[in-house]
Amino acid sequence: MPIDELRSIVGAANCLVSDAELLAYECDGQTLHASRPSAVVLPGCRDEVVAVVKACRAGGVPFVPRGAGTGLSGGATACDGAVVIECSRMQRILEVDAENRFAVVEPGLVNLALSQAVASLGLFYAPDPSSQLVCTLGGNIAENSGGPHTLKHGTTSNHVLALELVLPDGEVVTLGSPTGVVHGFDLVGAVVGSEGTLGVVTRATLRLVPIPDCVETLLGIFPDVVTACRAVGLIIESGLVPAALEVVDDRTIAAVEASAYAAGLPRDAGAVLIIELDGPARAVAVQIERVEALAAQAGASRVDVARDEAERQRFWRARKGAFGAMGRLAPDLYVHDAVVPRSRLPEIIARVCEIGDRHGLTLCNVFHAGDGNLHPNICFDRRNAEELARVVAAGEEILRACVAVGGVITGEHGIGSEKKEYMDLVFDEADLEAMKLLRGAFDPDGVCNPGKLFPTTRSCVESNPKARGYDEVPFA
Amino acid sequence: MTAPSDALLQALERVAGADALAHHTPELVDDCAISLTLRPPDAAALGRCLEVLSDARTGVVVRGGASRLGLGNVPRAAALLLDTRGLAGVESFEPAEGVCRAGAGTPLSVLREKVRAGGWELPLDPPGAGSTLGGAIASGAFGPRAQGYGMPRDAVLGLDVALATGARTRCGGRVVKNVTGYDLCKLYTGSFGALGVLEAAWLRLCPLPQMTVMLEARPDDLDAALRAALAASRRATARAVALHAPAARPGAPLRSVVELAGDSVAVEDERAALCVALEAEEVDPSALDELRAQQAAGELVVRVSALATRLGAAAAALRKAGAELLIYPGLGVLYASFAATTANAFSLAVDIAVAAGGAARLERAPAALKREVDVFGELAAALPLQRALKVRFDPVGVLNPGRSAGRL
Ligand SMILES: Cc1cc2nc3c(=O)[nH]c(=O)nc-3n(C[C@H](O)[C@H](O)[C@@H](O)COP(=O)(O)OP(=O)(O)OC[C@H]3O[C@@H](n4cnc5c(N)ncnc54)[C@H](O)[C@@H]3O)c2cc1C
Ligand SMILES: Cc1cc2nc3c(=O)[nH]c(=O)nc-3n(C[C@H](O)[C@H](O)[C@H](O)COP(=O)(O)OP(=O)(O)OC[C@H]3O[C@@H](n4cnc5c(N)ncnc54)[C@H](O)[C@@H]3O)c2cc1C
Numbered sequence: 001m002p003i004d005e006l007r008s009i010v011g012a013a014n015c016l017v018s019d020a021e022l023l024a025y026e027c028d029g030q031t032l033h034a035s036r037p038s039a040v041v042l043p044g045c046r047d048e049v050v051a052v053v054k055a056c057r058a059g060g061v062p063f064v065p066r067g068a069g070t071g072l073s074g075g076a077t078a079c080d081g082a083v084v085i086e087c088s089r090m091q092r093i094l095e096v097d098a099e100n101r102f103a104v105v106e107p108g109l110v111n112l113a114l115s116q117a118v119a120s121l122g123l124f125y126a127p128d129p130s131s132q133l134v135c136t137l138g139g140n141i142a143e144n145s146g147g148p149h150t151l152k153h154g155t156t157s158n159h160v161l162a163l164e165l166v167l168p169d170g171e172v173v174t175l176g177s178p179t180g181v182v183h184g185f186d187l188v189g190a191v192v193g194s195e196g197t198l199g200v201v202t203r204a205t206l207r208l209v210p211i212p213d214c215v216e217t218l219l220g221i222f223p224d225v226v227t228a229c230r231a232v233g234l235i236i237e238s239g240l241v242p243a244a245l246e247v248v249d250d251r252t253i254a255a256v257e258a259s260a261y262a263a264g265l266p267r268d269a270g271a272v273l274i275i276e277l278d279g280p281a282r283a284v285a286v287q288i289e290r291v292e293a294l295a296a297q298a299g300a301s302r303v304d305v306a307r308d309e310a311e312r313q314r315f316w317r318a319r320k321g322a323f324g325a326m327g328r329l330a331p332d333l334y335v336h337d338a339v340v341p342r343s344r345l346p347e348i349i350a351r352v353c354e355i356g357d358r359h360g361l362t363l364c365n366v367f368h369a370g371d372g373n374l375h376p377n378i379c380f381d382r383r384n385a386e387e388l389a390r391v392v393a394a395g396e397e398i399l400r401a402c403v404a405v406g407g408v409i410t411g412e413h414g415i416g417s418e419k420k421e422y423m424d425l426v427f428d429e430a431d432l433e434a435m436k437l438l439r440g441a442f443d444p445d446g447v448c449n450p451g452k453l454f455p456t457t458r459s460c461v462e463s464n465p466k467a468r469g470y471d472e473v474p475f476a
Numbered sequence: 477m478t479a480p481s482d483a484l485l486q487a488l489e490r491v492a493g494a495d496a497l498a499h500h501t502p503e504l505v506d507d508c509a510i511s512l513t514l515r516p517p518d519a520a521a522l523g524r525c526l527e528v529l530s531d532a533r534t535g536v537v538v539r540g541g542a543s544r545l546g547l548g549n550v551p552r553a554a555a556l557l558l559d560t561r562g563l564a565g566v567e568s569f570e571p572a573e574g575v576c577r578a579g580a581g582t583p584l585s586v587l588r589e590k591v592r593a594g595g596w597e598l599p600l601d602p603p604g605a606g607s608t609l610g611g612a613i614a615s616g617a618f619g620p621r622a623q624g625y626g627m628p629r630d631a632v633l634g635l636d637v638a639l640a641t642g643a644r645t646r647c648g649g650r651v652v653k654n655v656t657g658y659d660l661c662k663l664y665t666g667s668f669g670a671l672g673v674l675e676a677a678w679l680r681l682c683p684l685p686q687m688t689v690m691l692e693a694r695p696d697d698l699d700a701a702l703r704a705a706l707a708a709s710r711r712a713t714a715r716a717v718a719l720h721a722p723a724a725r726p727g728a729p730l731r732s733v734v735e736l737a738g739d740s741v742a743v744e745d746e747r748a749a750l751c752v753a754l755e756a757e758e759v760d761p762s763a764l765d766e767l768r769a770q771q772a773a774g775e776l777v778v779r780v781s782a783l784a785t786r787l788g789a790a791a792a793a794l795r796k797a798g799a800e801l802l803i804y805p806g807l808g809v810l811y812a813s814f815a816a817t818t819a820n821a822f823s824l825a826v827d828i829a830v831a832a833g834g835a836a837r838l839e840r841a842p843a844a845l846k847r848e849v850d851v852f853g854e855l856a857a858a859l860p861l862q863r864a865l866k867v868r869f870d871p872v873g874v875l876n877p878g879r880s881a882g883r884l
Binding site for chain 2: 099143144157180181182186187192194213236280287339342368406407409410411413414415428430431432437438439442444453
């Protein structure tokens with residue numbers, strides 16, 4: 001372990017090796033897959049990242065990029081005694097080009113900080129994960145994070161124009177272009193969402209979008225969550241594209257209303273649907289009428305339009321305070337993430353609740369309904385081994401149910417360590433082999449964030465180039 | 477080109493059926509004459525064919541509608557055309573969901589009509605009647621309406637792909653949000669068939685707009701017109717903005733076309749505003765297609781991307797060099813057509829594009845010229861990765877050998 005060398009690269013203060021220090025890095029927001037790194041370094045610039053990567057290579061140690069550690073799939077957890085490269089010190093905004101609508105940032109910059117920095121220019125950075133107060137743009141890029149406003153504005157992948165990447169051999173490459181026009185293979189597209197396994201992002205050029213003229217927020221009150229989901233289906237089918245469509249179920253409402261995040265929601269509501277519309281003011285006014293009619297048709301008992309910013313914030317509090325509120329219910333919270341076709345939401349949400357109930361679990365739903373992106377959240381105590389087993393069993397049943405209706409096992413949190421053994425619910429051996437070809441092009445030796453994404457039950461070792469005849473290829 | 481051996485032809489007939497092979501008068505792909513076409517009847521046969529071709533180390537040119545088969549470097553060694561049009565058909569269209577799935581060989585026009593009848597719009601722009609879905613995705617083709625539709629990469633939710641080895645794979649899915657594994661869809665989209673043969677795709681559709689309006693103006697100063705067009709392209713309902721500038725000569729008129737699409741009230745408001753700002757008037761919807769037909773005109777055509785603020789400088793420099801221009805200001809792209817086919821024109825365009833923060837691609841040129849330059853221009857930094865990918869996905873060089881950036 002090249003500790004002395006790492007220290008000399010980043011400075012002793014930025015190289016953590018004691019047990020007490022490393023404890024905080026055993027996991028990310030997904031606490032079930034803890035594993036301690038052999039060291040944590042906090043480089044201050046790209047060149048230090050390069051030097052750290054090269055030192056790790058020379059020392060034969062794998063490494064893992066890390067942002068704020070809010071990931072929910074164990075992506076930033078260090079497998080195989082890896083060294084954690086935490087990017088939080090690299091948090092400068094290097095350039096803002098308002099006219100061409102992009103910003104160049106370092107990966108440790110916190111998501112919300114970018115939107116705040118460009119607000120005075122009438123611009124914002126659209127992907128808004130609920131963790132945006134703390135999570136980093138580097139983490140967002142690695143996970144292709146979404147958020148409530150992904151429905152209209154797209155996920156992170158739609159907003160990354162170019163990347164500077166330190167490859168696993170220490171080489172630095174710039175991929176993409178601030179023009180957004182792809183030239184050659186779309187390598188930016190391949191790196192976004194690659195969960196920190198293809199290299200360390202040290203700089204990103206991100207699209208900025210204009211703050212819409214008009215934003216209106218509606219709160220639909222529904223007798224139950226299935227009815228709320230039906231309204232979502234009608235809205236999507238009608239061709240409306242709201243900025244956000246978020247469902248909060250009765251169990252979450254109860255938790256929120258009993259907490260400091262209380263938003264004054266009707267306690268007897270079976271579910272609420274937050275609908276946000278943005279665009280030209282006159283168009284939004286007409287859209288409000290359409291949404292109200294569709295919600296009524298689905299069976300809403302009421303639809304309120306926020307009268308002012310304070311009321312708008314109150315509506316959102318039900319959504320944004322949900323995780324905090326649920327955190328009060330039990331020591332641990334398992335935030336699940338799966339996607340189904342939107343028209344299947346009513347049946348699948350009923351099924352999810354049934355699965356939770358059958359396993360005797362406290363399961364609450366608060367989710368990006370417009371994208372069909374479920375977040376069944378299970379409150380539990382991981383010290384209770386028997387309960388933990390039920391949590392895991394229910395989680396797997398939910399994933400299987402989603403896949404059975406044409407869905408997938410993660411919409412925004414990633415596979416990481418958490419779901420790698422479930423990859424074969426969605427993909428077969430050949431599909432995974434194709435993914436390994438991509439991995440192999442960037443990281444032939446599998447040293448960058450090992451132990452993630454691919455099932456370990458099969459050989460997780462990178463395919464042997466010789467066996468594939470690469471030595472005979474006509475390109476040299 | 478050396479003809480494929482009898483043994484290879486027999487093996488292909490065995491796995492794809494006797495009808496799958498057709499000998500014909502030579503078709504030119506650049507200066508490469510190919511007189512044999514293999515058209516697998518379905519995706520399973522396609523996989524088996526690729527396995528045979530891979531074993532025989534035989535290169536092919538993948539062909540959809542052949543509307544832009546000339547785009548790419550000159551093929552290195554291609555014995556036959558691999559025609560994907562047997563993989564046709566709209567397999568699923570769900571109006572409730574706004575998604576559809578179709579075979580790669582499906583003509584875009586067929587798919588477009590089908591989803592339009594159900595209230596949705598296919599967010600892929602190439603009009604070419606013969607273009608296939610697979611060809612449009614493989615070439616990452618976008619036209620002026622990408623401004624409103626987004627790029628092809630945004631529309632592709634999932635792909636079925638036969639790899640060069642014949643392995644049949646899937647990536648992505650049918651849902652609108654998905655991070656299950658690597659996003660290989662992005663890698664295949666725009667890869668010009670170099671990494672795999674697309675079999676079928678799941679697409680995300682756009683809602684049909686309530687109202688569509690076409691406006692046209694005839695400005696006379698390029699720089700001012702470009703600025704106005706850029707401002708127009710930033711309007712909420714601007715779905716497409718195109719500006720045509722003929723090769724500079726005194727009095728030659730410019731044409732600026734704006735298509736607005738969206739909710740009626742918003743379109744009406746912006747139509748009123750733009751008619752004043754651009755001195756534009758409403759015209760027939762065909763104006764845009766008419767204008768973009770210029771995109772492919774000319775013996776030597778270069779696509780230049782640029783930052784919005786530098787598009788004007790790039791346009792001026794290219795026009796000074798004698799080019800006719802078709803500019804999509806909101807996309808930061810212009811097509812420059814030159815009457816004379818010299819390598820100089822391309823290298824000049826590369827320099828101009830780089831100075832404008834973008835890149836240049838040679839869209840169309842005689843094969844002799846293409847042998848002198850890489851049609852993708854400069855790609856130095858990323859080239860080792862591009863090569864590493866090509867080598868892994870297509871180890872023996874079956875798929876469009878020599879045609880990608882870096883002549884991979
Ligand atoms: C009138 C007109 C206007 C056009 N306007 C535009 C425009 O504005 N912007 C633009 O970008 N393009 C434009 N195009 C180009 C063309 O429409 C697109 O490039 C695309 O739709 C080609 O489809 P195709 O089926 O003809 O593909 P082909 O020309 O047959 O093939 C194109 C490329 O894709 C590969 N390919 C084809 N099918 C597959 C498959 N199934 N799997 C893997 N690789 C495959 C081929 O090997 C080739 O490299 C235009 C074409 C026409 C005729
Ligand atoms: C309360 C809460 C709410 C959340 N809400 C959402 C939500 O709405 N939508 C959503 O998508 N997610 C959400 N998340 C999940 C999480 O916040 C996101 O995945 C986020 O992008 C992680 O960022 P991070 O900086 O914490 O990254 P980390 O957790 O530190 O790392 C995540 C992954 O990114 C990689 N990585 C980090 N930095 C780099 C780099 N510079 N280069 C290469 N790879 C790197 C790591 O290796 C790891 O694989 C939520 C999490 C919490 C705790």
